[in-house]
Amino acid sequence: MAARHKRKSDSRQRSRRSGGRQAPKTLLFVYGTARRGERNHKWLKGAKYRSESKALHVKRVKRLGGPAMLPGRSKVAGELYEDNGFVMARLDRLEAPEFKRRRVRVWTKSPKGRRHKIVKAWAWTPEE
Numbered sequence: 001m002a003a004r005h006k007r008k009s010d011s012r013q014r015s016r017r018s019g020g021r022q023a024p025k026t027l028l029f030v031y032g033t034a035r036r037g038e039r040n041h042k043w044l045k046g047a048k049y050r051s052e053s054k055a056l057h058v059k060r061v062k063r064l065g066g067p068a069m070l071p072g073r074s075k076v077a078g079e080l081y082e083d084n085g086f087v088m089a090r091l092d093r094l095e096a097p098e099f100k101r102r103r104v105r106v107w108t109k110s111p112k113g114r115r116h117k118i119v120k121a122w123a124w125t126p127e128e
Helices: 002-017 087-095
Strands: 027-030 048-063 066-082 099-109 116-126
Touching: 027 048, 027 087, 027 099, 048 116, 066 099, 066 116, 087 099, 087 116
Parallel strands: 027 116
Antiparallel strands: 027 066, 048 066, 048 099, 099 116
């Protein structure tokens, strides 16, 4: 009985130290050749797939022989991933120097498709 009480106490102390909140997750939005089934998807190894998504207020164009996203009035389909702490740096190397990392607003839905929400995620867009 005492051991069980101690575990609860330990978890409360950890919760107090972190303010009771989890660290924010780093979200990555990929489109084009980094999506599942495409040639550059291997660069996402270790990232957790979250959902099919759409970047908002952008337009898709073809640049440097592949797809690119620029500011616009449309949506671009892609996939949302949760970074494991290493993937973002890998994608920076893959996309450099032509593309830079920027925050974009992404429309996503829950795994069961019941709720929709808008989140901010990192995406790689051409240097302007």
